[in-house]
Amino acid sequence: MRKPLIAGNWKLHKTINEAKDLAKTLCTKLADVHNTDIVLAPSFTAISAVAEICQESTIKVGGQNCFPEPQGAFTGEVSAAQLNDAGCTYVILGHSERRQLFGEDDAFINAKIHAVLRAGMSAILCVGETLEQREQGDLFEVLGAQVRNGLKDVNDTQMEHVVIAYEPIWAIGTGKTASSDDAAEVHAYIRGLLQGVFSPAVAQNTRIIYGGSVKPDNISELMAQADIDGALVGGASLNAADFAAIANFPRPLHMADTHR
Ligand code: 13P
Numbered sequence: 001m002r003k004p005l006i007a008g009n010w011k012l013h014k015t016i017n018e019a020k021d022l023a024k025t026l027c028t029k030l031a032d033v034h035n036t037d038i039v040l041a042p043s044f045t046a047i048s049a050v051a052e053i054c055q056e057s058t059i060k061v062g063g064q065n066c067f068p069e070p071q072g073a074f075t076g077e078v079s080a081a082q083l084n085d086a087g088c089t090y091v092i093l094g095h096s097e098r099r100q101l102f103g104e105d106d107a108f109i110n111a112k113i114h115a116v117l118r119a120g121m122s123a124i125l126c127v128g129e130t131l132e133q134r135e136q137g138d139l140f141e142v143l144g145a146q147v148r149n150g151l152k153d154v155n156d157t158q159m160e161h162v163v164i165a166y167e168p169i170w171a172i173g174t175g176k177t178a179s180s181d182d183a184a185e186v187h188a189y190i191r192g193l194l195q196g197v198f199s200p201a202v203a204q205n206t207r208i209i210y211g212g213s214v215k216p217d218n219i220s221e222l223m224a225q226a227d228i229d230g231a232l233v234g235g236a237s238l239n240a241a242d243f244a245a246i247a248n249f250p251r252p253l254h255m256a257d258t259h260r
Contacts, residue, residue: 001255002205002206002207002229003035003036003037003207004035004036004037004207004223004229004230004249004251004255005036005037005038005039005163005207005209005229005230006036006037006038006039006209006230006231006233006243006246006247006249007038007039007040007041007062007090007092007124007165007209007230007231007232007233007237008038008039008040008041008233008237008238008243009041009064009092009095009211009232009233009234009237010022010040010041010042010043010046010064010237010238011043011064011097011234012043013043013238014042014043014046014238015046016045016046016049019042019043019046019049019050020046020049020050020053022040022238022240023040023042023049023050023053023054023059024053025240026038026040026059026240026243026244027053027054027056027057027059029240029241029244030057030058030059030244030247030248031057033058033247033248034058035251036230036247036249037060037230038058038059038060038247039059039060039061039062039090039124040054040059040060040061040062040237041061041062041063041064041090041092042061043064044063044064044078044086047061047063047083047086047087047088048086048087050087051086051087051088052087054087055087060089060090061087061088061089061090062088062089062090062091062092062124063078063083063086063088063090063091063092064091064092064095065078065091065092065093065095065098065112066078066079066080066082066083066091066093066112066115066116067079067112067115068080068108068111068112068114068115069115070115079115079119080112080115080116080118080119080121081119083119083121084119084120084121088121089121089122090121090122090123090124090163091112091116091121091122091123091124092124092126092165092232093109093112093113093116093123093124093125093126093150094106094109094112094125094126094127094146094150095126095167096126096128096167096169096172097172100169106145106146106149106150106152107149107152109125109149109150110149110150110151110152110153113125113150113151113154113162114153114154117154117158117161117162121161122161122162122163123161123162123163124163124164124165124209124232125147125150125151125162125163125164125165126165126167126211126232127143127146127147127150127164127165127166127167127190128143128146128166128167128168128169128172128211128212129142129143129168129169130169130170131169131170134168134170139186140189143166143186143189143190143193144193147164147190147193147194147197148193148197151197156198156199156201156202159194159198159202159205159206160205162206163206163207163208163209163230164190164194164206164207164208164209165208165209165210165211165232166183166186166187166190166208166209166210166211167210167211167212167232168186168212170212171211171212171213172211172212172213172234173213173234173235174212174213175213176212176213177212177213177214177215177218177222178210178212180218180221180222180224180225180228183210183222183225183228184225184226184227184228187208187210187225187227187228188227190208190227191203191204191206191208191227194206207229207230208227208228208229209228209229209230209231209232210222210228210230210231210232211231211232211233211234213235214231214232214233214234214236214246215236215242215246216236216242216245216246219231219245219246219249220249220250220252223249223250223251223252223255224252226254231246233246
């Protein structure tokens with residue numbers, strides 16, 4: 001069974017002190033949540049402070065990006081091992097903002113995935129289509145390429161440390177959520193794809209989470225879908241009450257006592 005995962009992507013928000021305040025409040029509010037993995041992904045500058053606060057809790061810390069090389073003359077970049085050293089156990093990779101604003105392609109993202117896995121952390125691979133691609137009927141082709149190329153040369157054992165986040169670009173920060181049926185269709189497609197590329201066991205065990213305007217009032221409907229294993233939350237993760245409400249989503253019947 002797949003343990004649900006709720007991750008907060010804080011993007012380019014919060015000073016160190018603001019991040020510490022939010023992390024402290026969340027550690028208190030989420031102290032009783034044991035059957036869901038919770039990940040906070042602050043800006044690089046706040047990672048070690050947030051990790052220190054979360055140390056005594058079950059909350060894990062993630063990076064929002066990393067560079068594939070372990071070290072060298074790469075001004076402004078941060079390595080997977082440095083993120084791990086700062087307290088991260090997860091790294092978000094291939095976010096659509098990285099793909100669109102910084103020109104990251106699947107091959108570059110794939111190199112980062114391998115770097116994160118080599119550093120002993122888990123990777124959250126983001127995939128998602130633009131509205132134009134969806135309207136042109138290219139949805140599955142686009143997602144298929146992002147998943148296959150992003151996970152190139154990743155083996156079945158390593159897949160235990162990979163989470164896929166489906167984030168339709170048109171739903172990010174827009175207040176538009178994919179309907180739970182639309183999201184469920186895509187999640188089922190991705191699971192089917194994993195079965196072909198890897199194995200039925202990998203398809204069954206890999207967590208596929210949804211992102212794009214996830215809020216306290218739509219999380220239950222999303223989580224009620226059999227193939228949706230959690231959420232990658234942007235805007236609503238900056239507010240303690242909202243993120244806590246999302247992380248405390250009412251568990252649907254099919255998730256009773258899931259542990260992993
Ligand atoms: P919003 O929740 O603000 O739409 O952002 C989603 C996202 O990009 C998370 O990575």
